[in-house]
Amino acid sequence: MAQAHPSLFTHGSGADPAPVGSQRVPVLLPMPFAGPFDYKAPASMALQPGDIVSVPLGNRRETGVVWDTHNTLPPDLARPPSGKTVADNRLRSVAERLELPPLNAELRQFVDWVAAYTLSPPGMVLAMTLRLHMKGSTPTPATGWIVQPPPAELRLTPARQKVLALMADGVARTTTDIASAAGVSAGVVKGLADAGALRTILLEPERPFAQPDPLHHPPVLEGAQKEAATALRQSVNARCFSVTLLEGVTGSGKTEIYLEAIAACLEQGQQALVLLPEIALSAQWMDRFTRRFGVRPAVWHSEIGQKARRLTWLGAADGSARVVVGARSALFLPFCNPGLIIVDEEHESLFKQEEGVIYNARDMAVLRGRLAGFPVVVVSATPSLETLANAEAGRYQRLVLPTRHGGASLPQTHLLDMRAAPPPRGLFLSPQLVEDIASTLAREEQAMLFLNRRGYAPLTLCRTCGHRMECPHCTAWLVEHRNRHVLSCHYCDHTEPMPAVCPTCKSEDSLTAIGPGIERITEEARQLFPDARILVMSSDTLGGPAATAEAVAKIARREVDLIIGTQIVAKGWHFPHLTLVGIVDADLGLGGADLRAGERTIQLLHQVAGRAGRASTPGRVVLQSYTPEHPVMQALLSGDFDQFMEQEAEQRRPGFWPPYGRLAALIISADTPQAADEAAAQFGRTAPYGEGIQVLGPAPAPLAILRGRHRRRLLLRTWRSIAVQPILHRWLGLVQVSRHVRVEVDVDPVSFL
Ligand SMILES: Nc1ncnc2c1ncn2[C@@H]1O[C@H](COP(=O)(O)OP(=O)(O)OP(=O)(O)O)[C@@H](O)[C@H]1O
Numbered sequence: 138m139a140q141a142h143p144s145l146f147t148h149g150s151g152a153d154p155a156p157v158g159s160q161r162v163p164v165l166l167p168m169p170f171a172g173p174f175d176y177k178a179p180a181s182m183a184l185q186p187g188d189i190v191s192v193p194l195g196n197r198r199e200t201g202v203v204w205d206t207h208n209t210l211p212p213d214l215a216r217p218p219s220g221k222t223v224a225d226n227r228l229r230s231v232a233e234r235l236e237l238p239p240l241n242a243e244l245r246q247f248v249d250w251v252a253a254y255t256l257s258p259p260g261m262v263l264a265m266t267l268r269l270h271m272k273g274s275t276p277t278p279a280t281g282w283i284v285q286p287p288p289a290e291l292r293l294t295p296a297r298q299k300v301l302a303l304m305a306d307g308v309a310r311t312t313t314d315i316a317s318a319a320g321v322s323a324g325v326v327k328g329l330a331d332a333g334a335l336r337t338i339l340l341e342p343e344r345p346f347a348q349p350d351p352l353h354h355p356p357v358l359e360g361a362q363k364e365a366a367t368a369l370r371q372s373v374n375a376r377c378f379s380v381t382l383l384e385g386v387t388g389s390g391k392t393e394i395y396l397e398a399i400a401a402c403l404e405q406g407q408q409a410l411v412l413l414p415e416i417a418l419s420a421q422w423m424d425r426f427t428r429r430f431g432v433r434p435a436v437w438h439s440e441i442g443q444k445a446r447r448l449t450w451l452g453a454a455d456g457s458a459r460v461v462v463g464a465r466s467a468l469f470l471p472f473c474n475p476g477l478i479i480v481d482e483e484h485e486s487l488f489k490q491e492e493g494v495i496y497n498a499r500d501m502a503v504l505r506g507r508l509a510g511f512p513v514v515v516v517s518a519t520p521s522l523e524t525l526a527n528a529e530a531g532r533y534q535r536l537v538l539p540t541r542h543g544g545a546s547l548p549q550t551h552l553l554d555m556r557a558a559p560p561p562r563g564l565f566l567s568p569q570l571v572e573d574i575a576s577t578l579a580r581e582e583q584a585m586l587f588l589n590r591r592g593y594a595p596l597t598l599c600r601t602c603g604h605r606m607e608c609p610h611c612t613a614w615l616v617e618h619r620n621r622h623v624l625s626c627h628y629c630d631h632t633e634p635m636p637a638v639c640p641t642c643k644s645e646d647s648l649t650a651i652g653p654g655i656e657r658i659t660e661e662a663r664q665l666f667p668d669a670r671i672l673v674m675s676s677d678t679l680g681g682p683a684a685t686a687e688a689v690a691k692i693a694r695r696e697v698d699l700i701i702g703t704q705i706v707a708k709g710w711h712f713p714h715l716t717l718v719g720i721v722d723a724d725l726g727l728g729g730a731d732l733r734a735g736e737r738t739i740q741l742l743h744q745v746a747g748r749a750g751r752a753s754t755p756g757r758v759v760l761q762s763y764t765p766e767h768p769v770m771q772a773l774l775s776g777d778f779d780q781f782m783e784q785e786a787e788q789r790r791p792g793f794w795p796p797y798g799r800l801a802a803l804i805i806s807a808d809t810p811q812a813a814d815e816a817a818a819q820f821g822r823t824a825p826y827g828e829g830i831q832v833l834g835p836a837p838a839p840l841a842i843l844r845g846r847h848r849r850r851l852l853l854r855t856w857r858s859i860a861v862q863p864i865l866h867r868w869l870g871l872v873q874v875s876r877h878v879r880v881e882v883d884v885d886p887v888s889f890l
């Protein structure tokens with residue numbers, strides 16, 4: 138596995154002669170190299186795989202992990218061997234072993250597999266695991282003292298005897314603690330240490346995590362809930378790999394039920410991880426957890442701050458963080474005793490990381506469970522076709538909660554044909570929907586309008602010359618944000634002031650907003666319902682978790698009448714007084730050639746609809762659509778999600794589209810269209826072929842220019858029985874691209890942009 142140091146890495150101090158009794162170890166660095174580098178270490182360091190070490194690299198010091206010398210990958214995923222071995226006498230030395238818990242074998246294997254599956258450098262996957270306090274200074278953990286058998290000649294003074302009596306219990310203590318507890322000076326402690334009667338030991342790290350109590354407040358379960366909870370508890374108690382799909386209509390108690398699986402996991406002393414698609418929107422979830430277990434869970438996401446990251450990382454590693462709830466990256470925490478992973482809203486595309494290591498956290502959670510031998514539970518009201526196919530094939534167990542908890546009924550759905558009853562010109566809410574909102578507000582119930590589009594208008598057009606305002610760096614229209622008087626690109630950071638005249642024909646007052654974003658819907662709603670208390674929920678208006686939590690609390694306190702929001706409002710919120718959900722543009726998302734456009738639309742709209750009528754008052758959902766005959770609209774109307782998914786399956790099966798076949802995308806990007814075309818053509822010429830193997834493209838990506846880079850795509854499609862990784866390895870090996878061309882590999886693509 139280990140590969141040669143490029144000469145770059147052996148300059149500087151040069152190689153020291155290998156001392157007798159030194160050990161040769163591969164060290165994986167959190168960087169995009171093809172594999173670990175060999176280093177040498179004095180045998181006295183006694184390095185083991187998993188130890189976190191500091192090593193020289195060029196003239197820097199880097200933190201890495203002693204890696205395994207043997208290959209842990211299955212043949213399908215194995216990489217072609219790389220590099221040659223460096224001679225012993227040219228090896229550089231490991232500088233030190235850091236006082237951090239080692240990465241266990243299960244995690245190292247997981248890193249290797251994820252790297253191999255996604256065709257990423259293993260160091261980049263390791264970086265996700267190490268990403269904590271490694272940058273900058275390593276923390277110096279507190280050290281203390283512990284007794285060891287004293288040498289025979291130890292001189293025993295009364296002060297020393299006091300210390301030894303205190304320390305006889307074997308508990309480690311700091312110098313200060315010993316001095317004050319034994320009533321002696323610090324010098325006495327030092328004297329005993331120098332005499333060999335005490336030795337230093339690392340003190341246990343801080344334990345900031347209170348222990349969740351599985352018996353704190355268990356729910357009363359009946360019927361299907363009880364059966365599902367029992368089945369989940371059995372899976373957890375079996376302590377072996379399994380995957381269970383927990384499927385249930387919105388408001389059926391899925392969260393409540395998987396908390397029971399966590400309780401079972403806690404009861405047997407293991408750790409549980411819960412992955413949520415958007416942890417910043419989890420205020421209500423945290424409260425539920427706290428009610429159930431008496432304490433808050435450990436939290437992991439990109440915005441928790443250095444200290445919290447470090448503590449959670451160490452808590453995962455030493456087992457003191459018993460339950461971690463996090464975004465997808467939490468999957469790479471070094472759990473010492475994992476017993477369960479829950480993937481809530483498993484169908485969410487947010488589980489797919491689209492940059493750096495391109496991976497799907499749901500699928501990799503299943504992999505981690507398989508490698509380490511513990512159960513994984515995937516949860517959804519509208520499972521992905523991938524998961525349904527796994528359930529159908531018997532690979533996943535399937536548990537179903539068919540009804541809402543507490544006798545609440547599912548909302549009634551009404552489909553408004555916008556062709557027959559259009560809104561007034563320039564407006565977007567149809568008379569019927571307006572009437573529904575008015576009567577809901579009159580009953581002092583809450584209503585919600587959903588439109589998955591930020592800003593005021595998605596397109597600004599010159600009425601005189603037809604010029605469209607586009608991003609100078611992307612193939613995308615600029616979105617008007619009227620509150621801020623700017624046009625902004627939703628794919629890059631570009632923002633510009635709203636121009637007064639058309640940039641092309643210089644006409645004044647000719648630029649027109651086309652189509653609605655939620656700002657525009659809000660404007661319309663304010664005119665229609667001047668007395669309503671309106672709350673806008675989008676990432677533009679909610680600055681972060683605290684603001685979101687406050688907004689949610691306001692809704693719960695009934696200080697809001699009408700909620701207007703983007704997909705943020707679709708999340709698992711429980712708003713008991715919300716009885717009407719209006720979907721402004723149900724067709725949005727169905728355009729384009731995305732394989733999963735229909736599936737994704739139904740999942741999103743079903744989830745939004747599920748916010749209505751969750752308590753005693755029944756809910757109502759109004760869908761505004763210009764294509765009411767579309768199968769997605771019909772399925773939303775009938776509520777027959779299963780039937781819709783069966784139709785989806787029938788459409789994908791014959792062409793070997795996932796989940797009945799495999800896909801991998803190559804995304805080629807370059808500074809100029811020529812360079813991109815040239816590289817893409819090379820991949821086209823060397824494209825793999827054979828029975829069950831097909832390559833589509835090269836073709837310009839729908840986002841043909843992104844952040845100034847020109848993008849081309851190729852799509853490899855194979856039969857399910859054919860692994861794409863070896864094909865991709867061979868293919869990538871055939872093409873030499875220039876340094877300015879970037880090739881990204883996306884195995885199991887979710888986005889086709
Ligand atoms: N057995 C139970 N005892 C008491 N309350 C329950 C029980 N089951 C569910 N609930 C309550 O019913 C509401 C809906 O449950 P929950 O949020 O778990 O459903 P869900 O299926 O996860 O919903 P969604 O998919 O819409 O997020 C919650 O307020 C929850 O606390």
Ligand SMILES: [Zn+2]
Pocket residue numbers: 608609610611613626627628629630631844
């Ligand atoms: Zn842009």
